[in-house]
Amino acid sequence: MHPTLVVLVVGLTPRHLGAHTPRLAALARAGAMRPLTAVTPAVTCTMQATFMTGTLPRDHGIVANGWLFRDLMEVWLWRQSNQLVAGEKIWEAGKKRDPAFTTANLFWWYNMAASHDIGVTPRPIYKSDGRKLPDCYAAPAELRDELTREFGPFPLFQFWGPGTTIASSRWIADAARHVRRTRAPTLTLVYLPHLDYDLQRFGPDDPRIERSLSEIDAVAGDLIADAQRDGARVIVLSEYGIVPVSTPIHVNRALRQAGHLGVRVEDGGELLDVPQSRAFAVADHQIAHVYVADPSLVPDVRRIVAALPGVDGVFDRAEQRALGLDHPRSGELVALARPDAWFTYYYWLDDRHAPDFARLVEIHRKPGYDPVELFLDPAIRSPKLAVGWRLARRALGFRVLMDVIPLDATLVKGSHGRVTDAAAEGPLFISSEPRLLPDGPVAATAVKDAILTHVFAA
Numbered sequence: 001m002h003p004t005l006v007v008l009v010v011g012l013t014p015r016h017l018g019a020h021t022p023r024l025a026a027l028a029r030a031g032a033m034r035p036l037t038a039v040t041p042a043v044t045c046t047m048q049a050t051f052m053t054g055t056l057p058r059d060h061g062i063v064a065n066g067w068l069f070r071d072l073m074e075v076w077l078w079r080q081s082n083q084l085v086a087g088e089k090i091w092e093a094g095k096k097r098d099p100a101f102t103t104a105n106l107f108w109w110y111n112m113a114a115s116h117d118i119g120v121t122p123r124p125i126y127k128s129d130g131r132k133l134p135d136c137y138a139a140p141a142e143l144r145d146e147l148t149r150e151f152g153p154f155p156l157f158q159f160w161g162p163g164t165t166i167a168s169s170r171w172i173a174d175a176a177r178h179v180r181r182t183r184a185p186t187l188t189l190v191y192l193p194h195l196d197y198d199l200q201r202f203g204p205d206d207p208r209i210e211r212s213l214s215e216i217d218a219v220a221g222d223l224i225a226d227a228q229r230d231g232a233r234v235i236v237l238s239e240y241g242i243v244p245v246s247t248p249i250h251v252n253r254a255l256r257q258a259g260h261l262g263v264r265v266e267d268g269g270e271l272l273d274v275p276q277s278r279a280f281a282v283a284d285h286q287i288a289h290v291y292v293a294d295p296s297l298v299p300d301v302r303r304i305v306a307a308l309p310g311v312d313g314v315f316d317r318a319e320q321r322a323l324g325l326d327h328p329r330s331g332e333l334v335a336l337a338r339p340d341a342w343f344t345y346y347y348w349l350d351d352r353h354a355p356d357f358a359r360l361v362e363i364h365r366k367p368g369y370d371p372v373e374l375f376l377d378p379a380i381r382s383p384k385l386a387v388g389w390r391l392a393r394r395a396l397g398f399r400v401l402m403d404v405i406p407l408d409a410t411l412v413k414g415s416h417g418r419v420t421d422a423a424a425e426g427p428l429f430i431s432s433e434p435r436l437l438p439d440g441p442v443a444a445t446a447v448k449d450a451i452l453t454h455v456f457a458a
Helices: 022-030 044-053 090-097 141-151 166-183 194-202 209-229 251-257 295-306 319-323 383-395 444-456
Strands: 004-009 032-037 066-069 074-077 103-106 118-122 136-139 187-192 233-237 247-249 263-266 269-272 279-284 287-292 311-315 333-337 341-343 428-431
Touching (some): 004 209, 004 444, 022 209, 022 233, 066 279, 074 279, 090 103, 090 187, 090 444, 118 166, 166 187, 166 209, 194 209, 251 287, 279 295, 295 333, 311 319, 333 341, 428 444
Parallel strands (some): 004 233, 103 118
Antiparallel strands (some): 066 074
């Protein structure tokens, strides 16, 4: 077996390889680069589940970053349990071929309750007084203490939100080097998210992306160099490409105005009332799963959603098969946005009635993905002072909302979820071993076998 490092640089595309990514470009020149063909939806959880199982969403069941859990009648995004992913995982296939095969999973999703040997993933500490403290979850448990002693607590507030920086990706890369040095896994899977967030914030054509590219190139380059010094084979891949967007689609507002979506008022804020909604959407970048309680309403709901500016197509159960999304977790309808558009989760009609969590970084309470969490509210005159004041009051024991997130969806300049029209704008697969790659594009469903080939090929 050949030790193999797989670095997932989220948002990296063929067009990014060049002057601002000299180390990644050098790996591609010395080895080989191929376009990677995504599945629908091209979002984090779905793509990673496809990579780890080699199957489509209809088989592994991860139809988006979140969905309606029909037995609970609740919307949940960003769940952690690997038990949600059906099918044989890459580490299980490797161990079948050689019982000595071991895997370390550094921040790939569905990391908990998994059958791999080593895992680390974000896991904040939620205190009863409302505080959220940075931390991570690790298996074996002692690894968490090792990493915290060595590198400090995982920088959660630089991992996601308006304060995101390269620090979180650097911490993950440092943790990967530590695990490789102390545990020597056969396969090391590493997730570096930094580039993705700036691409969504600024858009792929903004000059500020040059700095983001340089930062992620430095972090990934150090990790790759460390692995190659040990004689490891190296793969760099990405999940999707970010495209410029200018049209937010407020699908839930349209369903509410049509009388299909219900809300419950709590302390002046409106909450999505799933059990009393006849139809609502779980928005996730450029895809929306539309759940319709009464089959007789499907034609009317489809007409409403299809008529919204920015919607490219609406697919019923039969049509979802062509997308590989015909799974019970999918909505009765699936909507895809045009390349320049994306779906918001917003369901209130007046910002004065938005729930308190709408203005927070609160990925587990919002019934849909919210990229506006990457921004500080531009209406706040002194944002650093505002954040500092709230943190100071929390430190004194007061319960304070970090209500600094705007409600302006037009701030978002980049999105993903559709399979991109041009290969240069989509994901990629780079290998240090050119002879182990096919001549044409690498399908997302072929990534599992491609990684195993790097481990086992002579």
